[in-house]
Amino acid sequence: MSKDIKIKKGLDIKLIGEAEQTVENAIVSNFYTIKPEDFHSIIPKLVAKQGTRVKAGETLFFNKDNEAMKFVSPVSGEVTEVQRGPRRRIDAIKITADKEQTYVDHGKFDLSADAEKTKAHLLASGCWSFIKQRPYDVIAKADSTPKAIFISGYASAPLAADLDFTLTGKEAELQAAVTALSKFTTGGVHISVGANSNSPLANLENATTYKVSGPHPSGNVGTLINKVNPVNKGETVWAVNAQDLVIIGELLLTGKFNPERIVALAGSSVKKPRYFRTKLGSEISTMIYDNGVERDSNDRFISGNVLSGKRVQPDGYLDYYSNVISVIPEGNDYELFGWNKPVFDKVSNTRALTFSWLTPNKKYDLSTNMNGEHRNFVLTGNYEQVFPLDIYPMQILKACLYKDLDEMEALGMYEVAPEDFALTEFVCVSKQPHQQIIRAGLDLMLEEIG
Amino acid sequence: MGLKQNLHNLREKYKGTKMAPAFNAIHTFLYTPNDTAHGGTHIKAADDLKRTMNTVIMALIPCLIFGMFNAGYQHYLAAGEIEAVSSGFFSSEFWSLQNFSLGFWKILPILIVSYGVGLGVEFLFAVIKGHEVEEGYLVTGMLVPLIVPIDIPLWMLVVAVIFGVVIGKEVFGGTGMNILNPALTIRAFLFFAYPTWMSGDKVWVEGAVERTREIANGSTADAISGETILGSLAQSHGVDYSVMDMFFGFIPGSIGETSTLLILLGGLFLIFTKIGSWRIMLSAVLGALVMGYIFNLVVAAGWITDTSKFYGLMNTEFWHHLLIGGMAFGIVYMATDPVTASQTNKGKWIYGFLIGFISIMIRVFNPAYPEGVMLAILLMNVFAPTIDHYVVQGNVKRRLKRAKLKTA
Numbered sequence: 090m091s092k093d094i095k096i097k098k099g100l101d102i103k104l105i106g107e108a109e110q111t112v113e114n115a116i117v118s119n120f121y122t123i124k125p126e127d128f129h130s131i132i133p134k135l136v137a138k139q140g141t142r143v144k145a146g147e148t149l150f151f152n153k154d155n156e157a158m159k160f161v162s163p164v165s166g167e168v169t170e171v172q173r174g175p176r177r178r179i180d181a182i183k184i185t186a187d188k189e190q191t192y193v194d195h196g197k198f199d200l201s202a203d204a205e206k207t208k209a210h211l212l213a214s215g216c217w218s219f220i221k222q223r224p225y226d227v228i229a230k231a232d233s234t235p236k237a238i239f240i241s242g243y244a245s246a247p248l249a250a251d252l253d254f255t256l257t258g259k260e261a262e263l264q265a266a267v268t269a270l271s272k273f274t275t276g277g278v279h280i281s282v283g284a285n286s287n288s289p290l291a292n293l294e295n296a297t298t299y300k301v302s303g304p305h306p307s308g309n310v311g312t313l314i315n316k317v318n319p320v321n322k323g324e325t326v327w328a329v330n331a332q333d334l335v336i337i338g339e340l341l342l343t344g345k346f347n348p349e350r351i352v353a354l355a356g357s358s359v360k361k362p363r364y365f366r367t368k369l370g371s372e373i374s375t376m377i378y379d380n381g382v383e384r385d386s387n388d389r390f391i392s393g394n395v396l397s398g399k400r401v402q403p404d405g406y407l408d409y410y411s412n413v414i415s416v417i418p419e420g421n422d423y424e425l426f427g428w429n430k431p432v433f434d435k436v437s438n439t440r441a442l443t444f445s446w447l448t449p450n451k452k453y454d455l456s457t458n459m460n461g462e463h464r465n466f467v468l469t470g471n472y473e474q475v476f477p478l479d480i481y482p483m484q485i486l487k488a489c490l491y492k493d494l495d496e497m498e499a500l501g502m503y504e505v506a507p508e509d510f511a512l513t514e515f516v517c518v519s520k521q522p523h524q525q526i527i528r529a530g531l532d533l534m535l536e537e538i539g
Numbered sequence: 540m541g542l543k544q545n546l547h548n549l550r551e552k553y554k555g556t557k558m559a560p561a562f563n564a565i566h567t568f569l570y571t572p573n574d575t576a577h578g579g580t581h582i583k584a585a586d587d588l589k590r591t592m593n594t595v596i597m598a599l600i601p602c603l604i605f606g607m608f609n610a611g612y613q614h615y616l617a618a619g620e621i622e623a624v625s626s627g628f629f630s631s632e633f634w635s636l637q638n639f640s641l642g643f644w645k646i647l648p649i650l651i652v653s654y655g656v657g658l659g660v661e662f663l664f665a666v667i668k669g670h671e672v673e674e675g676y677l678v679t680g681m682l683v684p685l686i687v688p689i690d691i692p693l694w695m696l697v698v699a700v701i702f703g704v705v706i707g708k709e710v711f712g713g714t715g716m717n718i719l720n721p722a723l724t725i726r727a728f729l730f731f732a733y734p735t736w737m738s739g740d741k742v743w744v745e746g747a748v749e750r751t752r753e754i755a756n757g758s759t760a761d762a763i764s765g766e767t768i769l770g771s772l773a774q775s776h777g778v779d780y781s782v783m784d785m786f787f788g789f790i791p792g793s794i795g796e797t798s799t800l801l802i803l804l805g806g807l808f809l810i811f812t813k814i815g816s817w818r819i820m821l822s823a824v825l826g827a828l829v830m831g832y833i834f835n836l837v838v839a840a841g842w843i844t845d846t847s848k849f850y851g852l853m854n855t856e857f858w859h860h861l862l863i864g865g866m867a868f869g870i871v872y873m874a875t876d877p878v879t880a881s882q883t884n885k886g887k888w889i890y891g892f893l894i895g896f897i898s899i900m901i902r903v904f905n906p907a908y909p910e911g912v913m914l915a916i917l918l919m920n921v922f923a924p925t926i927d928h929y930v931v932q933g934n935v936k937r938r939l940k941r942a943k944l945k946t947a
Contacts, residue, residue, distance in 0.1 A: 427571025461587020
């Protein structure tokens with residue numbers, strides 16, 4: 090069964106350096122790092138102290154609020170460093186990998202088991218960390234019952250990894266994961282795929298498929314939720330990244346936690362953009378230098394896409410949820426009369442002497458320059474052009490800024506995640522940090538309302 | 540070490556000091572800063588607020604230049620030294636160097652005072668409050684010379700600009716926070732603080748006031764009439780300008796608002812660049828036409844006869860209202876100010892329509908003060924948040940209803 094979702098509002102930002110569809114095995118990383126900050130709002134309780142030997146899939150730490158929720162090591166090896174920040178907060182857990190990988194064996198899971206057993210299995214094996222919930226865009230509370238579960242199989246963000254390509258041949262794993270997830274809800278599992286795609290997600294059982302078309306953010310899971318079954322007060326929905334279904338599926342089918350992932354290395358700074366087979370938490374230096382960038386180049390490395398990814402240093406690590414590493418030039422230079430001269434080499438959704446509207450198919454080489462300074466909100470109406478959700482973007486941002494919880498709730502705060510505001514942030518002439526504002530607003534609500 | 544490097548070093552030197560905003564304001568005019576995106580999106584669209592404001596200024600420049608020619612033209616025409624235009628928009632009587640140079644030397648000081656004083660206040664507030672100098676005044680400073688009479692004394696302008704920027708904007712926290720359009724606040728201040736100067740039939744043509752004074756002192760020269768079309772209509776005098784004169788803008792009025800043709804082009808430019816809201820412009824025009832048409836119907840029905848003091852303006856053909864007075868200018872450049880207008884798309888329709896509607900109503904019913912668009916916009920500025928509130932409530936109610944349906 091498939092339905093159509095068409096988005097009109099939005100903006101496709103076409104960038105140079107899309108990954109070519111070939112997969113290489115990345116150099117095996119010696120070190121893997123898990124950062125608790127990837128699991129927003131989770132307070133970790135460390136199990137594997139420094140010097141502990143762990144197998145792949147063995148618990149590193151658990152959620153302080155729910156001991157059953159484990160977070161596990163992506164590889165087997167030795168925990169060589171636990172980096173701590175202020176107030177002994179755990180910043181990162183570094184694992185030196187063994188040459189020969191050994192796995193914790195959870196055993197093949199019986200897919201006909203009930204929801205409780207499945208839940209316990211996912212919690213214990215570390216796979217729960219891939220399930221996120223809305224409201225608040227955090228890891229799903231284990232005791233919540235989602236009214237529906239959403240998966241986006243269509244990546245519309247700039248330079249995103251093509252999910253049709255990276256998930257090819259993984260139908261069995263995807264099906265296993267979707268079958269397991271479908272036990273948790275009566276509202277069904279909803280999957281979006283590209284309208285013209287040949288997605289391995291298109292024909293899964295126990296799920297409803299939607300063909301989405303239109304500009305970014307048509308592929309965001311937030312758009313899918315809003316169009317299919319928006320979150321109301323008191324309700325919860327879950328969302329899982331398509332590439333993470335593979336890890337869940339493999340665990341269910343084989344009993345192994347194998348966080349292998351096909352990652353795109355993309356961006357205008359990369360000599361030969363392409364895909365790598367690697368594991369989450371591995372060093373990005375294992376991928377970026379071979380036919381990629383020069384050492385000490387003036388580039389921005391992003392774990393994730395250019396709109397909502399995390400900035401990492403060249404010696405940093407692939408974060409827990411990303412399947413793309415974007416590398417674009419740093420724009421830390423001045424531009425003479427940048428504010429009034431005609432602009433041909435940058436993207437804009439206005440026509441104020443900006444000419445990207447003339448060449449809708451041109452690919453751009455954008456840098457990280459702000460193209461201006463931070464200001465109060467001034468212009469109106471431009472966010473709505475790129476924001477397809479039935480929410481007033483500027484009003485909800487302002488409500489977050491002045492911390493009016495009632496208004497935030499009324500305007501639809503339960504439905505949104507920071508990434509939904511990536512495009513409004515991109516086009517904002519006042520250069521306001523929309524995603525940060527929304528994140529802070531969600532955190533405030535989580536704290537006050539819970 | 541080039542200019543870029545020198546300025547960069549200076550910027551680093553001033554960083555964190557009181558003078559930083561003042562220095563940055565000048566620096567960023569030369570160079571877009573080297574700031575890069577931190578968290579959030581790592582790439583940003585090409586537009587910033589300076590570019591946005593600059594686009595509006597570009598749309599205003601033709602009006603300013605036309606205003607310079609028109610100032611001279613109205614003066615020499617009233618003095619009887621030149622003939623009226625004879626051959627359309629490009630008439631040589633109008634586009635003469637003589638006209639331009641009189642207007643230029645008359646308007647330049649107004650422009651300098653407007654920008655000098657306004658930006659001075661902005662810089663002062665930026666330094667005191669430690670925020671960056673915001674670009675809002677770039678447009679306000681250009682709007683002000685275009686909406687004042689040519690013979691305005693400069694000291695009056697200074698007082699008004701200070702009032703407008705401080706009370707109209709800075710007390711609320713600067714650009715983006717203000718409730719009233721600063722340029723209109725300045726004009727409203729002028730008109731209510733100095734009514735004898737700012738209304739009547741003298742100030743609109745350069746030299747008219749002075750000539751009146753000379754006559755009073757016993758000079759035998761002819762008086763110069765500086766009456767605007769609205770002024771004479773309000774007194775139920777006839778209009779001796781053709782529709783084309785009004786459309787092209789060869790009429791007395793505030794400096795930059797006479798040429799409906801150039802305002803129309805400016806408006807189309809703003810719509811094309813997506814800087815000005817077409818919703819506001821279109822709905823305001825509709826509102827004005829509807830109100831004007833209602834008045835035409837009232838006259839046609841015979842409820843108002845030519846003995847009434849409202850007859851002159853009510854009987855004006857409804858679409859002529861768009862050509863005379865500051866109506867077109869107000870709709871295109873003032874009503875569309877994003878900060879003080881409605882912020883929701885639906886709200887913009889209501890807001891614009893009411894501006895047009897109320898403008899014509901004030902225009903007709905208030906003959907003592909024949910231009911209504913300024914007051915209409917200021918009034919709607921005050922009501923814009925209310926309009927938005929109800930539009931947003933629509934969205935909120937839909938959300939609540941959805942939740943109720945679920946639980947029911």
